[in-house]
Amino acid sequence: MTITQLQYVLAVAEYQNFTLAAEKSFVTQPTLSMQVQKLEDELDVRIFDRSKKPISITEAGKKIVAQAKNIVN
Numbered sequence: 001m002t003i004t005q006l007q008y009v010l011a012v013a014e015y016q017n018f019t020l021a022a023e024k025s026f027v028t029q030p031t032l033s034m035q036v037q038k039l040e041d042e043l044d045v046r047i048f049d050r051s052k053k054p055i056s057i058t059e060a061g062k063k064i065v066a067q068a069k070n071i072v073n
Contacts, residue, residue, distance in 0.1 A: 005039040006068040008032050009047060013065045016054035 011021035012032070022032040040047055047061035057065060 001039060001042060002035075003072060005035045006072050008035050009039065009065060009068050010072060012036060012048060012055070013057055013061075016056070018055070 008021065008025060008027075011025050012018055015021045015024060018033055018036075019029045022029040025032060036047065043064070045060045045064070046058050047064050049056045049058055
């Protein structure tokens with residue numbers, strides 16, 4: 001887990017859109033998506049429900065986002 005991955009998770013949570021979160025984070029969308037996926041794989045949990053538009057945060061994801069805010073800020 002890296003600070004950058006947590007920052008990307010916070011951006012996706014804020015914008016509810018991977019493309020917009022990537023733009024605001026000054027990275028490409030594939031880069032942001034890959035890093036979020038790596039974090040999800042490492043934690044063995046889905047942070048975002050990608051089946052809906054806009055994307056939503058899972059229950060486990062809400063806890064991760066709350067902790068990420070504490071760590072990053």
